[in-house]
Structure formats: C-alpha cells, structure tokens
Amino acid sequence: MSATAEAPDRPPLELGRLARVRRRGTRRASLVVFLVLFAVYCAGLGLHATRGSDLRASEAHVLLTTESIVHGGDFELTDEYRRSAWKSFYRGPLTPTALAVNGRLIEPQGLVFPLLLAPAYAIGGPIGAELFLALIAAAGFAAAASLARRLVPDPWAMGAAFAVGLSPPAVLAATTISPAATCATLVAGAAVLALRVRDHPAGGAAAGCGALLALVPWIGPAAILPAAVVAAALFRWLRRRRRAWTGIAAIELVLVSIVLYVTVNGRLFGGLTPYAAATGPSPPTGAGSVGDYLARWQRVLGVWLDPRHGVLLFAPFLVLAFVSLWLLWRSRRERLARAFPSETDIEVAAEFLAVICAAAVLTAVLLRPTLGGLVPGEALVVALPCAAALCAWSLRRYTRLGIVLALIGVALTIWMLTAPRLNDRAAVSPPSGPVPWSILGAG
Numbered sequence: 414m415s416a417t418a419e420a421p422d423r424p425p426l427e428l429g430r431l432a433r434v435r436r437r438g439t440r441r442a443s444l445v446v447f448l449v450l451f452a453v454y455c456a457g458l459g460l461h462a463t464r465g466s467d468l469r470a471s472e473a474h475v476l477l478t479t480e481s482i483v484h485g486g487d488f489e490l491t492d493e494y495r496r497s498a499w500k501s502f503y504r505g506p507l508t509p510t511a512l513a514v515n516g517r518l519i520e521p522q523g524l525v526f527p528l529l530l531a532p533a534y535a536i537g538g539p540i541g542a543e544l545f546l547a548l549i550a551a552a553g554f555a556a557a558a559s560l561a562r563r564l565v566p567d568p569w570a571m572g573a574a575f576a577v578g579l580s581p582p583a584v585l586a587a588t589t590i591s592p593a594a595t596c597a598t599l600v601a602g603a604a605v606l607a608l609r610v611r612d613h614p615a616g617g618a619a620a621g622c623g624a625l626l627a628l629v630p631w632i633g634p635a636a637i638l639p640a641a642v643v644a645a646a647l648f649r650w651l652r653r654r655r656r657a658w659t660g661i662a663a664i665e666l667v668l669v670s671i672v673l674y675v676t677v678n679g680r681l682f683g684g685l686t687p688y689a690a691a692t693g694p695s696p697p698t699g700a701g702s703v704g705d706y707l708a709r710w711q712r713v714l715g716v717w718l719d720p721r722h723g724v725l726l727f728a729p730f731l732v733l734a735f736v737s738l739w740l741l742w743r744s745r746r747e748r749l750a751r752a753f754p755s756e757t758d759i760e761v762a763a764e765f766l767a768v769i770c771a772a773a774v775l776t777a778v779l780l781r782p783t784l785g786g787l788v789p790g791e792a793l794v795v796a797l798p799c800a801a802a803l804c805a806w807s808l809r810r811y812t813r814l815g816i817v818l819a820l821i822g823v824a825l826t827i828w829m830l831t832a833p834r835l836n837d838r839a840a841v842s843p844p845s846g847p848v849p850w851s852i853l854g855a856g
Contacts, residue, residue, distance in 0.1 A: 443555040443556075444555070446551075446574050446578070447551045453579060453584060454551060455544070457585060458543050467539070468590065470505065475527055475530070475590045476502055476503070476542065477498060478522055480534070481498075483534055488519045489518060490518045491518045519682065521686075521687040521689075524631070524677070525631035532545075550587035550588075550595075551578075551587070552598050553597050553598030554801065555574070556601035557577070557799070561574060561802040561805035563608060563758065564763055569808045569809040572805070573804045575819070576815065577728060577801035578801065579819075580822035580823075580826060582789055583728070584830070585788035585789065586794045592632045593635075593794040593795055597796070599626070600639045600798075602625050603622045604765065604766070606619070607622050607643050610622065610650055610651060614651055619647065620662070620663055620666070622647050623644075623663035623667055626666075635780070636773075636795045638772040639776070639795055646765055715784055716774060716777050729821050730822050733804040734770065734800050740807055740810065741760060744756060744759075766803040767803060770800050773795050774793065776795075
C-alpha cells in the first residue's frame, strides 16, 4: 500500500515528519545533480572552440565588454579597441560589431550579461567567467530534476536530468561565453516557482518567479517567448486561486523590466533590442517580410536533425520528449484524471513544460537569424532543462530505451571533450576534425 493510502491512519505529526524527510531527500538529490554536473562541466574549461583558440570571436566580444566594465567602469568600448584590450584572452583580430550611437560604441551583447560575468572575470579572468557560467548551468539541471519530480519520482527524475545535462549541447554550452545556458536556468527556475505557486499561492514564490522572468530579456532576448509562457501560467494560476493581486504584483516586475529594457535600448542602441546597434533599421531576426518568415519553416526539421546543429543528433535522449507528448495525449484522450485525481497534476505539469519547449522551438525556427551557434544545438539550449523534465515521464515507461539513448549522448560528450585536446584539427564550434563530427556529416 502506498504512503498516500496509509495517510488517514497516521497521526498528523508523523505525516509532517514524513513530508519533511521527503523534502530533505529531494533537496539532497538535486544537490547531487548540481555537484556532479558542475564537476563534468569543469572538464570543458579551456576546450578549443575553434581550431587553435579557446574562444570564438563572439565570446571575445562579450569578454571585451566585461573587461571594459571591470577596468574602465563603463560599457563604452572605444578605448578598448584603441589599445587592443582583447589580446590578453583572444589571439585573433577583433573589429567592432556595432555602429556608434550618440557617440558611444556599445556592442549588441547588451549590458546585463557582461555585468553578470564581471565579478568572476575580475577574480579569475576568462576561466573564472566560465566557471561561474558552469555553476549557473548546473543549477539549471538541478531545477530540471525538481520539475521532473512533478511527473515521476526519483530515480527517473534524476536520471532524466543527468541524461540531458551530460549531453554535448548542455556540457559545451555550460562553459561557453553565451547567455543561452544562463537563460535556460532562469526559465527552469521560474517554472519551478510557478508550479509551486499553483500548489500554494504564496507571495514569496510568485515574487521570486517574477524576478527571474524580469531578468530574461536583459540576459538573452532569444529566451523571451519561453519566459512569456511561464509568466502567463503564473498569472493564470494565481487568478484561479483568487490571488489576482499577487499575480499582478509579480507580473508587474516583468512589465516594469520590459519597459525599462526598451527605454534603455532605445537610448543606448537606437532600437528595441541591443541588436539594433549592429543591424540598424533592419529587424534583428534577419527576416524583413512575411515571406522571409514563411521560408523559415524548413528549419522545423533542421533544428532537430541538421548535421551541424540538429539537437537530436547530439542529444538523442531528447527523443523521449516526443514520447512524453504521446503519453500526455493518451492520458487526455482516456481521461485518466477522472479515475486517478493525481493524474491531473501530472498532465498540467507536462503540458506546461511542453509549451515552454514549443516556445523555444518557435523562437529557433522563426526568430533566430540562423540556426548555427557557438555549440551544437545552441538554438534549443534554453529549453534543455524543461525538456529533460518532460523526458522523465517516458523514461519511467521505457527505461531501457532511455538508458541506451542517454549512454549514446554521454559517449558523444566524452568524444567531444577529448578529441580537440588530442587532435589540433578538431574543434567544437562548429564541429570539425576527424572525430566525432565526421560520422554525422559535419566535419
């Protein structure tokens, strides 16, 4: 008999004690996920992103802004380009990626992400910044394990977080000087708090969720759609529980952040986003008409299976996310929630995670200028923690298949971490060299 069935026969004090033990157990499990993944992510420090260089030019531009913040006290880069300040961490040449706006040269990596890296960079240079990003990325998959427990218990919840967190897109993105993994953690953390609000509409969780969502556009505008899904769910759940004012206060944090974001970008970059400093009047998405957007629907297949950046080729475990969608459809069709009331919570959580992932896919297909990025599958990195949680549902049903797919991803990760260190012609961004990318047609 389950603990739920025994509950009426147990005294309240014992039930409270059992609940506290379960909470401590889940916290320990999430801590294990965090520590193991952080240790693995540290293996990616100093890995050759391109042949002969630890950094790509786009990463160097972010660090150049961080350098200006740490040693110049501002975001203006004219002096840094004049004295070639990037040479301490990047071997190649750098040229400005933006036009001067109102006499100021501020590049489209924006303000908050370089500012976030500034303390770690001041202490440890580029390696310190990468270590800090690895910490944030590991926290994102600890949140993924927490989300997965909404669908299944451990060990399947932990297993799914490990399977995706140890795949090449996650491992390589963790120490890449890019906002993708940081945005993934913010969205996953906000999703955890939003589901907590659904259970118990407390103001603290709602305010925390709103604060995390308010940071997203400042860190990485490409994550705005997934964050909007979380914000809409937060407001809806608070309104249903007659906490509309709490929801308004939480969403107000997001709205104030967006208004401030647009105002600051208009003053500093001459447009709605920092990309306006680089693209001018052209849209930051790179598509200028409805026809251009319609032509991008061919990316629907490429985002999954393109040899250079198709996420399923580098993280095949994510196939289980589609199986979980089928489980959700079957559960809805068979109306299992009528027979098993707890199934309602599972269905809501699964649907919530699926919509977040769908928003990330829509962004990759329609709004990104290209599918390529700093690491394989970067277009969908923002959805990886939520996708890992969604995969946990089908992992419980098809454990053997999940283990095989997870081991393939781990093997690819080991290959990707070792090949560039053993062969000078190998690099991870884009995948190049004799192994392992040649078997995927990317070399």
